[in-house]
Amino acid sequence: MSFSLPRGGSRKFKNFITFVDSVLLRCTAIKAKRFLFDAPCLTLMQSSLDRWLQFAIEHNVEEVSITLHYWRRKIYVLPQILFCCTTLVSLRVSHQCCFSVFGAVNWCSLKTLRIEYAELNDDGMVRILSGSPVLEFLELKSCEGFQHIMVESKSCRELMIDSHEFCHGQGSMLKISAPHLLKLRLLGNSEGGEFRLDEVSSLIEAELNFDMEKVEAYGDLVNGLLKRLRHVPKLVMGSWCLQVLSLMEAREVFLESLECRHLILLSAADREGVPVIAKILESTPHLETLFLQMTCMPNSMAESNAVRVGRCDFYGEEFWNSAKWRIYQCLMHLKHVEIADGGANSLAWEPVLSLLKFLLQNALWLDKMVIDSTNSKPSQAVDPWGLLEVARILLSHPKGSPNVKVILRYPSQGCPSKHVRKS
Template identity: 60%
Template sequence: MDRIELPRPSDDQDETRDHQNQCLVLLDQLPDAIILHIFSFLTTTESIKTSVLSKRWRSTWTSNPYITFSLPVDKRPKRNSKNFIHFTEAFIDTVLSFWTTIKVKRLLFDVPFHASMQSSIDRLLQFAVRHNFEELSMTLSSGRSSSWPLTVYVLPHFLFRCTTLVSFRVICCCFLMIGAVNWSSLKILRIEFADFDDDAMIRLLSGSPVLESLELKFCQGFKHIRVESRALKELVIDSHGTRSLILEIWAPYLLKLRLVGNSVGAGFKVHEASSLVEADLNFDLTYALDAFGRVRAHGDLVKGLLQRLHHVTKLVMGSWCLQVLSLMDTRELRLPSLECRHPTFLIAADHKGVPGLAKILESSPCLEKLFLQLTCKHSSSWSLQNLGRPNFDAEEFWNSPKRRIYRRLTHVKVVDPGANLLAWEPALSMLKFLLQNTPSLDEIAINSANSNPSKAIHPWVLLKVARIILSHARCSPSAKVILKYPSQGCPSKRARKS
């Protein structure tokens, strides 16, 4: 009878096996602190899979202080919602039955929400509260299919009395507060797509004495934000949604204020912000009223903000705010003296914001550095598209005898995210004027280094822009023009000529 000889492993196979065994030995020798740090980068499902690595890792995941359940958009349920609900509840049951961790550092829960999941998620949050968790991020968006009712998760009452919570980010949840809030350790609060009134706002702020950063995005229902705490340093209002109402703000100790996004309300009014250092006014009001009848109201709104924020040293002005200032009668456009040294302007691909921009510059005697952010889009606000100045001549405007000389301005930086040559026209006219009327100007930097290479403007177009600027007369003999561009497809990373 013939013998059958099995093939012997090759030297390469032996070497691979030895290498794998060595890796497993090294994994077994890792300190617990390193293993838990690795878990911080994994979802809970992924950390459970590490149990196959070795005996030591078989139960290590149960002491993982990072609980993460997040589904990618392409894996979210569309029709068969019952299976997903059972899967989610099974996940929560697994956490509650197997977890042995003493402390939960972070709970991240990002899934579509169904009404039947309320009690299960409540139990998971209760588990986290009992284990003194510090960070909570919840995104519980409603489903979109007909078999998935549009419901919103109601935050449980016990969560508002969690004294260990340090960071809380919540999207699409209901704030139904009963009694006082006690977030004595909370420092960061981010709320998106929520509806709560002034009483709820007062409870949130009064119950968070050490809160340092507050961001409200697509939130509505409240009309006032009053912050007496010295701890709050940053306030962000993104796309405020209370229609036809002005959001009023009192924050005497605030350092940074950002009013951004597309809001449907009547605007903003700052009553007190005497400690403010930075202000970002990059918002757009889009509620439906007669365009011609509200130009003055919009202009007065922006003027009022600048009067209250005249002392900030860093100011960002969006294209919409520049446009409404530009549309005002020059006799009414009287701005306070601004202490801003480093303003940033977002310029649309038209001249509608140029007069407003020039007026702000003229009102900024401390101007040292100027930042311009270009966009290839025209005016974003439909209500202002037909109110621009007909036949506006930017060259003639900037060369008007009324334009002042900026004696302290030393640096101008232009960030171009991929605009075409047409979008450069407003900035080009302004740069020519600054070259000719700024004796202390040291540098104009045109930066496209952050552009997406697939969408970036052609390098030769930017070179043409640089040549146009360089060919213009300069008041400062030391002024330089610097062009920066991604290395892909560009003959050189920097073109400089003094």
């Protein structure tokens, strides 16, 4: 069952309530597997929603999704009967909801829980997690009111925290303890506080793709997170964290060695970003896979002329030759390098090419180097000849591994036509 009232349909809410009531009154099914609700958060609607949720629970519902539109700051308090739904497998609650948990939670079948734009205190968080013994995935997006997440269940595999709303005041912190968790993702804009990882010893993948207001003030935060994540085999780092590391590089701050084997960097590999990449390579002596997701920069910063691709620039051979002795351990294990171009001819930047040429020549066990522009946005023109010039330079460059393959991928609509130019 899916009921939806558009954002501009608030004046018709009485007819909407009558309609939903009539549908449920005529329902003869023994089981209602899914109950999806998307409507404005109105006072009269709230009491009706309590009644509709009770109907779904009495019909052994397995999936519930509640999305309430913002309207005059109304807050919907979830009914206590929802916390005793033993058949619930998936729950998503978005906008204008308050988790006032007074008694025990019995979500013995719940595997997926998504809470967005909601209020939830520490006591409520403890009750929910302790009452969800088979929970596998937990997402908390733009939530507020709690300062500690303790996941002790062995079944919980992934925790996603997106744009956390820190409590106002000095020293606000969100502590995370999950000894059996496999995947942790910290995302979005999370200004006003800090993350602290207390126990995450079982993690096999971590993503640090959040941002805060000031880069200069958070060197200790990023460095502290990396220390707690030093054992993680797969690590994803976003642009804000890389900016913090760039500042640490400028200040010659030591970065602890990581055991990471698969590294994904979501940033622009420009003149400021390349030294950070070198610093990270220095700290990942066991690295096997390097993936760079390049972001688009203003056109004035991009190189649109393929002739300039091979020209030596500030971060060319001299820079990488000076850094070689610091990252030689990484070069002994690196097998796969991939650059995902966001468009706007980003691959024509000399710093990027200098990095690729250095790895191609010095990574002794490199098996594959991929240049991928297939995911460029339709509005961003992809110059196939510029990409082909990049590939030509790399193919003709000396290689440390005799078996390495250089692969170029770009959109089919960008393929050079034989009628335009012969290769």
